Amino acid sequence: MAHKKTNLPETICLQCQRPFAWRKKWLRCWEEVKYCSERCKGEAKRLAKAERKSAVGSNKPPANACAAGQVEDEF
Numbered sequence: 411m412a413h414k415k416t417n418l419p420e421t422i423c424l425q426c427q428r429p430f431a432w433r434k435k436w437l438r439c440w441e442e443v444k445y446c447s448e449r450c451k452g453e454a455k456r457l458a459k460a461e462r463k464s465a466v467g468s469n470k471p472p473a474n475a476c477a478a479g480q481v482e483d484e485f
């Protein structure tokens with residue numbers, strides 16, 4: 411039997427618009443992962459904050475706790 415190549419799901423980073431592949435640390439929260447890195451996440455957060463100043467009324471819940479780079483210690 412041939413060695414099968416791992417076929418990991420991919421998603422597009424909402425911040426930099428680049429595709430990135432699934433990682434084990436996102437096992438339990440893949441559906442919530444929207445950014446490829448802490449940097450993009452931080453950038454998006456910063457932009458959202460700036461946007462919120464002008465757009466009053468959008469009351470978003472806080473970002474999930476298991477996004478990029480925060481769950482390494484659980485494996």
Ligand SMILES: [Zn+2]
Pocket residue numbers: 423424425426427428445446447450
């Ligand atoms: Zn990104």
